[in-house]
Amino acid sequence: MTGAHTGTEYVRAIMARESDRQARESFRALVLHLAPSGGALLDFGAGAGLDARYFAERGFRVRAYDNDPRMCEFLAQQCRDLIESGCIVLEKASYSDFLARAQDDGGRRVDVVMANFAPLNLIADLPPLFERFDMLTVPGATVVASVLNPYYIGDAKYRWWWRNLPRLWHLGRYAVPAVEGEIVRRTPADLAAQCAPAFTLERVFRGLPPRNAREAAGIAWPPCRRGMWTRLSGSRFIFLVFRKAPAGSVERASPRGRRRRPLT
Numbered sequence: 244m245t246g247a248h249t250g251t252e253y254v255r256a257i258m259a260r261e262s263d264r265q266a267r268e269s270f271r272a273l274v275l276h277l278a279p280s281g282g283a284l285l286d287f288g289a290g291a292g293l294d295a296r297y298f299a300e301r302g303f304r305v306r307a308y309d310n311d312p313r314m315c316e317f318l319a320q321q322c323r324d325l326i327e328s329g330c331i332v333l334e335k336a337s338y339s340d341f342l343a344r345a346q347d348d349g350g351r352r353v354d355v356v357m358a359n360f361a362p363l364n365l366i367a368d369l370p371p372l373f374e375r376f377d378m379l380t381v382p383g384a385t386v387v388a389s390v391l392n393p394y395y396i397g398d399a400k401y402r403w404w405w406r407n408l409p410r411l412w413h414l415g416r417y418a419v420p421a422v423e424g425e426i427v428r429r430t431p432a433d434l435a436a437q438c439a440p441a442f443t444l445e446r447v448f449r450g451l452p453p454r455n456a457r458e459a460a461g462i463a464w465p466p467c468r469r470g471m472w473t474r475l476s477g478s479r480f481i482f483l484v485f486r487k488a489p490a491g492s493v494e495r496a497s498p499r500g501r502r503r504r505p506l507t
């Protein structure tokens with residue numbers, strides 16, 4: 244299958260459902276809210292380049308990375324004008340090369356890493372990825388990720404969902420086989436542990452347009468009240484905002500693990 248076929252089919256599928264279109268719109272609004280005007284973004288798992296194009300057309304500098312060469316080929320076709328003008332830089336590499344690249348790879352450090360439509364669910368081991376995000380970002384940067392919602396009530400019709408509920412409860416994650424490999428569903432608490440020490444989970448949002456100011460503000464992490472999952476259960480995706488410490492913070496080893504403290 245050529246990149247054009249793969250990309251065209253992907254775009255058709257991802258644009259078919261109204262709820263997916265709404266999820267994309269909400270995700271973009273969140274990134275626009277967090278990114279400084281004209282800032283630099285990394286689109287991790289950029290796929291067909293829908294978001295890379297959207298943000299580049301709005302004045303952002305976008306580094307787009309995907310480990311699937313067919314998707315990269317399609318993105319290169321769809322975004323040729325913006326790549327030629329330097330607004331989008333397409334990074335082609337295997338995932339292991341992406342992780343292993345030297346810290347100073349010559350690219351501008353980014354203000355926001357975005358990962359829309361669940362690339363993080365396709366990655367079994369997240370800490371090395373967050374270490375890489377740490378190298379690629381400025382102090383105070385954010386990672387905004389849309390992930391499959393492990394509490395999504397619409398999945399309760401599937402046996403695998405019920406079968407894995409005890410694992411979700413006890414371990415905070417489980418993996419199910421899929422065409423793309425394994426899909427790992429994780430609780431926000433598990434993701435909060437995986438992103439440390441460089442990042443801290445700050446907020447969790449329903450992956451749909453907010454219906455009121457409370458939803459627009461998201462849930463501050465860690466949540467102060469029980470029942471967070473009931474507030475999230477109506478959407479297939481949840482959005483998480485991870486924050487890197489601002490300049491002037493350092494990490495110091497402590498007997499209970501590494502903690503971030505301000506410089507004194």
Ligand SMILES: C[S@@+](CC[C@H](N)C(=O)[O-])C[C@H]1O[C@@H](n2cnc3c(N)ncnc32)[C@H](O)[C@@H]1O
Binds near residue numbers: 308
């Ligand atoms: C569902 S698509 C989302 C694409 C795009 N972000 C969007 O919003 O339409 C998930 C993408 O993650 C990419 N992906 C999966 N594993 C990856 C990895 N280890 N590194 C980079 N990209 C990966 C896939 O190739 C695919 O293009």
